[in-house]
Structures are given as C-alpha cells and as structure tokens.
Amino acid sequence: MMINRGLVFMSDTRTNAGLDNISTFRKMKIWDKPGERMLTVLSAGNLATTQAVVSELEERMKAPEEREPSLLAVPSMYQAARLVATTLKDVIDRHARAGQEANSAFRATILLGGQIQGGPPRLFLIYPEGNFIEAGEDTPYFQIGEMKYGRPILVRAYDPELSFEEAMKLLLVSFDSTIRANLTVGAPFDYHLYEADSLSAGRQGRIELDDPYFRKLSDGWSDSLKQALEQLPPYDLGDAPATGKAPKGKTGTATD
Template sequence: MTYCLALKLTEGLVCLSDTRTNAGVDNIAKYRKTFTWSVPGDRAIVMMTAGNLAVTQAVMSLLQENIDHPESGIETLFTAPSMFRVAEIVGDAMRVVQNRYGPGLSAMGESAVSSIILAGQRAGGKGRLFHVYSAGNFIEATEDTPYFQIGEHKYGKPILDRVITPETPLETGITAALLSMDSTLRSNLSVGMPLDLSVIKASEIGIVHERRIEENDANFLHLSDSWSAALRSAFADMTGIRV
C-alpha cells in the first residue's frame, strides 16, 4: 500500500509520499515513489506513483528513456510546451505499459491498476496538478478540489478538507501535508517511513524543497507529538458540550 498527496496552492505545489510498498509480519519493502525533473526557470515536474510497482516503474523508466535517448517526432517531459501536454505524455506512457503488461498480469490474477499524481509548472504558466489513471486518462485539480490523494487516503483526508484552500500559504500547506501523512502513519501499518517531500514555488518555477524525512527526523517527531497533544487538548474541551 502507499499514501501520496499533492496540494495545488496559489503560492506553489506541495507533494508528499511515503516509501512502503509491501507490508506484512515479515515482509516489508521500501521503494521511492516520488520522481522529479527540473530545468530551473523553465519547468519543474514532480510525479508520485501508486498501484502495481512493476507498471509504475516501467512508466517512469519509459519517460526517462525518451529524455535520455530522444527520437525525432517524440515529445518528452523536457520538450512539452505545457503541463497539459506533459499530462498527455504521461497518459500515453501509461497506456503503452498497460497494453504491454496488463493482459499478462490479468491472466495470472494480478492487478495492473496504477495511478500517478503529476504536479508541475512551465514557464509562462501557473502550477497545475493532475491525477493520471490506469487507462491513461486524467483529471485536473480545481479551486473546488485543490488537492489529490492516491493510495491509503481516508485517514489523512479530514485535515485537508478542513484546512486546505487555494489561498492557503505554502508553509501552512507543507504542515497540513505532513500532518495528513502522520495521521495515516498512525492508523495504517501499510504506509511507512521514510517520506519524500517536494515543493514547487510558483514565483521561482523550480523545486525549492526536495528532501527525504527519515523515521528519526527530530522535526517530524516534534510535529507529530505536538499534533497528538493538541488533539487531546481539543477533545478534552469538547467533553463539556452536549448535543
């Protein structure tokens, strides 16, 4: 299982993913689910993946292969003129991989279902956020729904619904994303550390934060403990209210 979330804010884009892909009593695997591409001042792209690991790895590899070994007539993440076109390129890559491996996986009773969150900004345009599905089709985040989640999303959704709007400051968005992840980590063992955080700042058209948050990260532990204390305090205040 996994949990990835991305916020589309006026000040920029916030992306956060865990790294756990398999969980059991004696079987835990960790893989990076966040992938980034950047040309400072021109474009910044972040993708996060969920679903069949072989499928999503193949999609990421195909996208990178087209960048490393470009062929005439084939657009890449670095040549696409807009983020909408980038989303189409990612969707095309998903269809290629699904057509190649999907039937075989289905024949063996395995699911090929996969999804990708795509966040990015191109020079001359605003930050955009897309959710690409297994069929290669996609939807875009709007002012009414300024965030996307994939994977184990239910535990981390309430805080996003209560806090996030397009006008939410970037730093507040980062905190909300981390608390959303913390709530999921607390409630589901199939989501696990370390975390990968990527932040695109609209005014810079670049990835201004890109770091891994390890299990013993002091700041994250302090944030988690403070959130738990705040919730306990708020709950104590509620006990005097009768409905």
Template sequence: MTYAVAIRLKRGLVFAADTRTNAGIDNISQYRKLQVWRKPGERVLVLMSSGNLAVTQSVISMLNEALDDNDPGTPNLFNAANMYRAARVVGDAIRAERRIDGEALEASSLGFNNQFILGGQIKGEGPRLFQIYPEGNFIEAAVDTPFLQIGEHKYGKPILDRVARSDMRLGEAAKLILLSFDSTLRSNLSVGMPIDLVVCEADVLDVAREIRIGPEDEYFRKLSGAWSEALRQAFTTIEEFEV
C-alpha cells in the same frame, strides 16, 4: 501500499509520498515513489505513483527513454508545451504499459490499478496538478479542491478536507501534509517512513526544497506530539453528550 498527496497553491506546489512497499507481511521494503524532472528556469515536473511497483517503474522508464530519444517529434516531458500536454505524455506511457502487461495482471489477483499524481510548472503558465488514472485519463486540481491523493488516502483525508486552501503559504501546506501523514501512519501499517517531500515555489521553475523525513526527524516528532496534545485539549473542552 502507498500514500501520496499534493497541494496546488497560488504560491506553488507541495508534494509528499511515503516509501514503503510490501508483498506480504514478511516482505517489506523501501522504494522512492516520487520522481523529479527539471530544467531550471524553464520547467519543473514531479510525478508520484501508487500501486504495483513493477508497473510504476516501467512507466517511469518509458518516460525517461522518451527524454533520451533524439527524434524531436517524440512527445516527452521536456518538449510538452504545457502541463496538460505533460499529463497526456504520462497517460500515453500508462496506456502503453497496460498494453504490455495489463492482460497478465488482470488475469491475476493483482489487477492494473496504478495511479499517478503529476504536478509542476512550465514557463508561460501557472503551477498545475493532475491525478492520472490506470486508463491514462486524468483530472486537474481546482481552487475548490486544491489537493489530490493516491494510495491509502482515507485516514489523511479528513484534515485536508477541513483545512486545505489554495491561498495557504507553502510552509503551512507542508505542515498540513505532514499532519495528514501522521494520521495515516498511525492507522495503516502499509504506509511507512521515510517520507519524501518536495516544495516548488511558483514561477521559480525549479525545486525550492527537497527533503527525506525519517522516524527520527525532529520537526515531525514535534509536529506529531503537538497535534496529539491539541486534539486531546480540544476533546476535553467540548461539551459532553448528555446520558
């Protein structure tokens, strides 16, 4: 399975996705589930995926093939006028893949249940963030709910609900996302390291930082330990229930 989360901020966007895939308890491997397309100074786009790996790889291949098409009339991620149009391009690729493999998948136990998060910025508008469903339609992150999640999101959602704000600093948002991952990794074996993390600063129109965080990463280990200790301290200071 997968866990992926992104936050849209006034200062930019932060994305993170794990790399674990499994087809049973004895068939676990790693694949990158976060893709970046960029034209520095013009646009930067990040796509994260969850669900059947063959489906997501096919969708990404379609998106890349469209970029190589010499026909200027072919919609693609580099000629989309804005992020809404870029989300439409991804949605169309998902629907095309569904026409090819959807019937066979629906006839099996797998189903066609892939989801995507697309975010980025195109010159002339601010950073935007979309969650794209298996049907190809989508929703956009808003000020009241600045984060979007796909995959095994239930364990990492409570801290995002309590803390996430659109006026956070980029470093704060990255810390929050990694704490969300820490909770998920502790509770769900289908999500695993390493974690791919990308930070895009508003109006830079490029990736500000891209890093892969493994189990030996010093910052993540300190973060996890400090969070566990803070939770224990908070628990001991709360008044006990009267019995």
C-alpha cells in the same frame, strides 16, 4: 497540493507485498529544465508498473524529439499529462498482452504537477485507464494510495494562503494520522516545494520517522486532540433507561 505560492508534493516510501515483505522505495520523481519547465511525478500502486512508467518517460527524454514525445519537449502541462497517461495505460496493457492474469494487480495511479514556460502551475491526477482530471479552486489537492485517514485533516485545514512551512505541517499531520491507522503507509517521507514561476526544481528533502520535528508534531497533535475532546461538552444521556433502549422521542441512528 496547490497553494498561492506554488505546489507542494509529499510521498511516503513504503511498499509491501504482505506484512512480512515491506520495503522502502522513492515514489517521487522530478525533472526540470531550469528557466523552462519543472515536472514532478508521484505514484501509488504496483511498484513494477510505476517504475516501468518512469523508466519509459526517461528513455523518451534520451531519444530524438522528432521520434519520441518527451516530457522535456511537450508544449504544455496538458500535453505532459496526456503523455504520462498514455505511458501508464500502455505499460498496464503490455502486462495483459504478455499473458499476465489479474490485470488489476498491475494497476497504478499517478500525480503529475509542475509548470511549463508560458503557462501556470498545474496539477493532474492520472488513472490507470489512461484518463485524468485537473486540480482547481474547488479541488486544490489530490491524494493517491491510502487516503481516507489523512484526508479529513486536509479538508478541515487547507487554505490557499498557506506558506510552504504551514503546508508542510499540514501534510505531515495528515500523514501521521494515516500511518497510525494503516501499516501500508510509512516513513520516511519525501517532499518537494515548488515556487510558482521559478521554472526549476525547488527545495527537496526527506523526513525520517525519528525526525525531531516530526516526533514533536506527532505527539503535539495527539495531545491537542485529547485536550480538544476534553473541552467539548459531554453527551447528555438524560433519562435514558439502563436497558439500552432509546427513551421516548429519542432515536439513535449511528453506531461506533
């Protein structure tokens, strides 16, 4: 998420290959050269693919700069996004060349955000095909993985003037709505708060499911929704017949 103060990153840690094979893995990786650059990657999709991408990016950081392009040497965030996109596509293509079938099983999506000296903070959504899009004023945040349950929270409550504390609250409410509806997403949640122009990694942490603040937030959000619903006026059935047919002049166009 992009806010005026900087960038806010949050990821869950649940991976699963079926209901009886659930594991916890960190999906966030941070690299920085204090005073020069900070880059954060978040991933969703096939775990083997995303781990291979991160490993290759780190291997390139160890190689001579003139031989291998590196996230710690590229001159701009756009070039960093191109490097991550190319690496992701190469990893997926390698599975296919090795004779792996069901190529879609190795798909993954990546978020790259950060800042390189001389440019502003930027945020990119990178697709498995190797192309990407950039966040801006019209679309100031990205989600990957399971998004449909938590997205409405962001759509309604996002504001670029949010403080880091308010942004954390918003993202945790969004994640809480998701984990209540989908078993493929779960705590703990990793976060990273990047202050614009600091050019170094910011505050980081992990929030467990039994974290006192998260439990209070989750329960409070549920109670607030119930109270808000109770305060709304009830639907007026009017003279609708008991047969369930819509009265003359009234039609129903949706089901729930």
